[in-house]
Structure formats: structure tokens, C-alpha cells
Amino acid sequence: MACPSVTTGNRFLSEAIAHIDCQAQAIGAYGYGALAEPGSGMSIALTGLLTIFIAIFGYRLMLGEEMRARGLVGDMLKLGIVLTLATSWPAWRTLGYDVAMKAPGELAGAISGASQLPGSGNDLVSRMQAADDAIVILTVYGTGRTMGGAVRSDTIGDRLEGIAVTDREGLADGRMAYLAGILAPFALVRLGAGFFLALAPLMAGLLLFAGTRDLFFGWLRGVGALGLGSAALSVLQGVQLAILEPWLRDALALRSAQVLTPSAPTELSVITSVFMVVSFALLFVIAKIFFFGGMGVQGVWQHIQIARDRNASSAPAASFVDGERNAQPRALLIAESVSQVLRREERGGGFDRLPGSLALNRPDERMALAGAGGARVEALGEHLRLPEARRYARGSNAGRKRDLK
Template sequence: MMACPAILTGDRFLLRVIEHIDCQAQFLGSYGYQALSQPGSLASNIMTGLLTLFVALFALRLLFGPTPGARDVIYDLLKVGIVLTLAFSWPAFRTVVHDVVVDGPAEVVTAVVSPSLNQENGRLAVRLQQADAAIVQLTEMGTGRNTGAALEGSTTGASFAGTSLQDDTAFGYGRMFYLSGIMGSLVIIRIIAALLLALAPLAAGMLLFEATRGLFAGWIKGLTLSMLGSIAISVVLLIELSILEPWLADATRVRELGYAIPSAPIELFAISAAFAVAQLAMIWLLAKVAFARGWISLPARPRGWQTNPFDSYRMPSPNVDVQIRPSRAQLIADNVETIMRREEYRDASRTSIRSITGDGPNRQDSAKPAAQNAAEQQAPRLGSSFRRTVKRNRFDIMRKDRPS
């Protein structure tokens, strides 16, 4: 158990706050991981259950399901190895993940920034504390609006005011934005990284199953955000120091010479407020980058299409078989159209059959002359000339069969 430095007011306030935040983040990231990964802990039992379930499902797949290919088997073995390394091996996890997330951003910043930003000796936290001490000293000295001499012929007086903020108010807000921007951004980035590192034993188990693989991807993206955020915040603070340090040195020197600096409060307020907003905006922008789903991809064109960008109508080549899968709405519309055509064809066939069997002779009779129709009605029908009109009985049959 390490003892983090206590926060005291005074000259080393900002430095103690930064060291305390780093100490708490290191304690949460390292000791939290070791507490969750030790045998018998809740996370260890959960990981054991997840591994057992994964092996059981793989065995059932071998027995009853489709036989997995060699690629699937190798992929599953790699997943088990990665999970065991991340969840239960602290030396490997510290080398591969922990040190990269915690110490990697500082090395990257040292390599990419301009040498002029690191020209002074000392750590970044020490330089931030020195700038804060200079701001406090300048606030105590004041602007010299009423008591100081004019600089370069400028006039000072009680009636002069560049903005609605008074000198003491502007100095106070300037230092507040300076401290709040630094501490707020460091708390967000460092605590997020420490919490994700501590939850690594639980996050590693999410890689085993398809349904929970998105949680593991989110864990990786969170670590990526913390790394990118640390780099961005360090760069922004170095640029802010490159502006504040010479400005504070010049303002302090002018006041020590007895001259007035009436514009210094608003300048300090503008610098500190702008960089505080820039730090938060940088974290938001990097979060959008880290949690992006992927690069925008355009649909692939089939081979044989014309490549002229100025031709609005492009036809596929006749040698290329372009298969277009219709949508569900198009399939439903085609089915309805087929049914309607079938019904229309059925109605048309019924009408034609009816006209042939019943309606045709009537039309022909109506077209003939009236005398010819009457003669045909009086003539007997074919086969009815000698047809019996009275029903025969058995007595007639017996009389016919008796000999004469």
C-alpha cells in the first residue's frame, strides 16, 4: 500500500494535486488488477466459469454440431491464450498493456513535440507549478493601474476599464480556469485509464463469446482513448506553457520596474480560458476517433462498368453477369401482379367457353330471317320422327309377345 501525498494549500498546490492524481491512478490500475486476478477472488471465479462454459460448448460442437475447420480451432485456441494472459498473468499484462498505457504517452510526446517546448529542465508538472506560482505573484503585485507609472506613453487611471471584469476578478478567473483545465483533464484521462486497467480480468473474459465481444472491443477503445487523450493533453499543456511562461516573466519584470500593466488581467483570463476549453474539446474529439465504428466504405462496382466519371448513364458490359437481388417489396408486388394476371386469364376463359356453348346459337338464330326460324321450329328434330310419345306398360308387352 503506497501513501499518496496529501493536498496542502500554498506554493506547491498544483504539483501536489497532479502527484496525488497519478498516485491514485497507479494504485487503482495495478493493485486493483492484482486484487481481481488473485486466486479465489470473485473475478477469478467468474473467469473460471466462463472458460469452463466455453470449453463445454466447444466439446458439444465437436460431438453434435458441424465439425469446425482448422482455422476456427486455431482461432479459438488463440482466444483462450489471450484471455488467460490478460486475466491471470500480471508480468505479461504489465509489459504489454499497463506500461504502454501509463508510460507510453510521455515517450510519444517527447518524440513528436518541438525541442523548443522542452527546452527547460524539469518535468511537466514542475513547470505547471512554476507558472501557477508566477500567476499568484502577479496577482499580488496587481496591475498598477492607479499607482504605477505609464508604460510607453499610455495613460492609466481609475476610469480605465477594457472589459466589464475588474482586475482582481480577471486575475482570479484566469487562475481558476488554468487550474480547473489542468486538473479536470488529468482526472478524466488518468482515472479512466486506471479503471479500465483494473477491470482487465473481467474484460478479457468477454472475448470468448460472440455476444459479449463488443464489450471487449469497447474496453480496448477506452484504453485507446486514454492513451490518445494523455498525448493530446500533454501537447496542449506544453503549448500553453510556451505562451504563459514568457508572458508571465515579462509582466512580472514590467511590474517590478514600477510600470502599470492594465491589460494583463484580461490577457491571462483569455489564455487560460481558451486552453481549458481546448483540453476538453480535444478529449471529446479523440473520443469520437477512438470509438469510431470504421472507415466509410463505398459499395463495390461490378466489373465491366464504364469508368468515365462524366457519363451519368452507365450500362454493364454484355459479357458480365450482373445479379441484382430484388427487395422484399418488389417480390410482394411481383406476386400480386402474377395473381391478378391469373384471375384475369381465368375470367376470360370462362367467358369464351360460355359464348361457345350457349350464346353462339342464339346469336345465329337472331341473325336468320323470321320465316326460316319458324320452319326450323315446325320441322321435327333429327331422330324424333318415330319416337314413342306414350309410355309403354307391361300389358302391351305381353300382348305383343302372345302368338296370334
């Protein structure tokens, strides 16, 4: 893919932007094709990862591990995502490439149009180039100050001979900050996005295993941060043009009227330097939000797994998963049995009768059952007790004598 060349002169900025954008798109598209091509090293590595994943899944079945429906659906979903990202360019172009390369421009255009910022009509690059041309013209005219303090007129050449050294350096520094503040962040987000998009066949295979899943989610966050950064830079450049365009018109009008503008170099340097710093600071904030700000994609995934495990542990014992009964743990069954016995004791004031066996009952309950015509219910262990005559008889001669008196 032949990208436009960059030349010096009044088309430098627009040609540099077009070349960087062309290279980014070529890296993202052709790099993906080279890695996903059958027979390539990445394709063989992805096949190996899929083989290992399926082999581990089969060993889990052979070892008798219980396969839940949710886990099975999750594994199939991961396989579908990996195969889609790594082997299907039409699907990846819709889901990833267009979102990272084209969606930021559309998002920035909508925001800039609603805010009435310059460049909202798809002419942002041309207006930035026009501003750069105006800075060059202002550099040619200078501020009007000469080494001796007199104003040199007539030709531009005469004016150039009389420009003070500080004016020339200030205007040059202002233009340098303007160009660097536009090209450096733009190259960072566009070339970075193109490189990340080209790595999709490699990164997709890392989703299969828990140990490498962090790298996949980090790569996904990087693509999102670069895409959002591209949109934010377009809006920020519109704000810069909203300040710089009227300032340049006023400065050129004053110089055309032979009015001194000694503060122009300092003002130009401040405007362009501030927006260059703000551009990098904005990219840093976006990266911090995506990589360190609260719950990321992986945090959402972990919360889904925790909720799924919690729902599975609270399921009733009679539920069936894959045709097998989900039995409750033994400790839970014992705890439930003890709690049932304690509840019956509290209700009856003693030990209630257990089904199919005789238990110790209260005396009034046994008398009520006998008086109702039913068979006498003998308490557990009652046949081992002493008769009442012997139970209440004293065991010594002195005691018996006292009882006879």
C-alpha cells in the same frame, strides 16, 4: 500505497498532479491484483465463463459440426489471450499497464523535444508549477490601478489595498481556469486509464463469446483513447507554457517597474480559458476517432472473418480439412453438369456422346463412324422410329394416287 498529500501554497499544482498520478497507478495495479486473485469473485466468474466456452465447444463436436483448422486455431488463440490478460500480471503489465501509463509520457516527450516545446526534458510539472507561482505573484502585485486611479507604491500591502475589484476578479479567474484546465483533463485520462486497466480480468472473459465481444473491444478502445489523450494533453500543456511563460515574465517586469498593466487580467483569463476548452475538445476528438471513426478493432476482426469464410467457400472440392473431404453443395454440382452439357452442345452442334451410354448424334457423325469400319452407333431411341418407307409414305388413298402419277 501512500500517495503524497496535497497542501496549499506554492506547491499546490505539482502535489495535486503527483497525487492524481499516484492514485491512478495504484488503482490500475492493485485493482487488477484484487480482481485476478484466486478465490475472488471475478476469478470465479472467469472460471465459469471458461467452463461454458469449453462445454459449448464440446457440444459442437458431439453434434457433428465440422471443425475447420482456422476456427480451431482462432478458439485456441482466444483462450490464450483471455488467460494471459486475466491471470498473468507480468504479461499484462508489459502489454497493457506500461503502455497506458508510461508510453504516453515517452511519446509526448519525443514530440515536444523535436518541436522544442517547454517540458520536453521531464520538467513539465515543475515548469507548470513555476508558472502558477508567477500568476500568484502577479495577483499580489495587481495591475497598478487603484479605486481612485492613483498608483500606490512602497509595500505590497499598500498595493493590495489599492487593487481594483475587477483586477482581482480577473486575475483570480485566470488562475482558476489555469488550474482547472490542467487538473481536470489530467485526472480524467489518468484515473480513467487506471480504472480501465483494473478491469482487465473481467473484460478478458468477454472475448470468448460473440454476444459480449463488443464490450471487450469497447473497453480496449477506451484504454487506447485514454492513453493517447494523456500524450496529447502533455503536448498541449507544453504549447500553453510556450505562450504563458514569456507573457508572465513581461507582465512581472512591467509591474516591477511600476508600469500599469490594466489588460493583464483579461489576457490571462483568455489564455487559460482557451487552453482549458481546447483540452476537453481534444479529448472529445480522440474519443470520437476511437469509438466512431471508421473501422475499429471489431471491424478489422469482422473483415478477417469474412475473408476467411470467402476463402473457405472458394476452396476446391478435393481439399481436406481435419481428415474429411470438403464436399461441394449439390446445387453447385448440378449447375456445373448443366454448364458442361451446354458447352459440349455448342462445340458439336448437337448432343455429344456421354461416357458409357449412347446419345443422340448428328447424322453425318453416325455415317462417318460407320464408314470408318466401326460398328454403327445407334442413336438413343432410334429403334422406336418408323421405317423410312412408312415414314415418308402418305397416309391417304388420294395421296397415294397422286404419288403414282
